[in-house]
Amino acid sequence: MPLVTTGELVTRAAATRSAVAAFNIITLEHAEAAITAAESLDSPVVLQVSENAVKFRHGRLLPLARAAVTAAERAAVPVALHLDHVQSDDLLHRAADAGFGSVMYDAAHLPYAENLAATRTAADWAHSQGLWIEAELGEVGGKQGRPPLDAHAPGARTDPAEARAFVTDSGVDALAVAIGSAHAMTERTATLDHDLLERLSTTLDVPLVLHGSSGVRDDELTVAVAGGIAKVNVGTALNAAMTGAIREFLAAHPEAVDSRTYLSAGRDAMVEAARRIILLLAR
Secondary structure, eight states: OOOBOHHHHHHHHHHTTOOEEEEEOSSHHHHHHHHHHHHHTTOOEEEEEEHHHHHHTTTOOHHHHHHHHHHHHTOSSOEEEEEEEEOOHHHHTTSGGGTOSEEEEOOTTSOHHHHHHHHHHHHHHHHHTTOEEEEEESOOBOOTTSOOOOTTSTTTSOOHHHHHHHHHHHOOSEEEEOSSOBTTOSSOOBOOOHHHHHHHHHHOSSOEEEOOGGGBOHHHHHHHHHTTEEEEEEOHHHHHHHHHHHHHHHHHOTTOOOHHHHHHHHHHHHHHHHHHHHHHHTO
16 A cells, blocks of 8 residues: 555544544554554554664665655555654754655754754755644653653643644644653653643644653553544553563573574564554544
């Protein structure tokens, strides 16, 4: 099936008060697991490649992107490819030629005026290339390579009035909002500010995105989707499933040397983790 755009999937989800699952991929096994889970549920899915994943690949975007595109084109469900948490303008400018239909430009660590200026420039370029663009206001904690940030600290949350001005002046197509979640959480203990989400949802006319969802309980996530979240980013939950399954396999089979055996176990575990999340978001 041909690639679709993230914008198509998110707009459709927003109209039905559901959310599309967007899975961060690091290996081909991540992409295969996300697609297999989506196919088993006849659901669309977004595959995301982060700037940190590109750094892990020695700065090379195309090997993982080309693998994801090939897997997506052979999928039985709609699949979109999204470049996530981009700070490098060089990487941003490689997106269109690598098969991506959307980008998340991340200047949220900058003061408001600088974030706005950088994002406006990125949005203008993205739209000139036919790319859908997401940005972030407030700051979701737990990002790799950043100082620790308390998701509940003063100033961390997204302010609705500021967000309305930011969306208008930057021209972005979607906004990642800081409402209490954090990246890279391995325990599901995040508490979301649903009152703030309601204010953001009624104030903004673009779809809202939740980052750091691996640390959010099912009941909290369900309420967030009903409250206006239309795209839910998932990374750590897949990594935890894969790592746990590989650890268990190698403990039971210490003689194993064929990487296909334990990678298969890891991929199967990620399929089940992805299925659970997709089902939850479609409620």
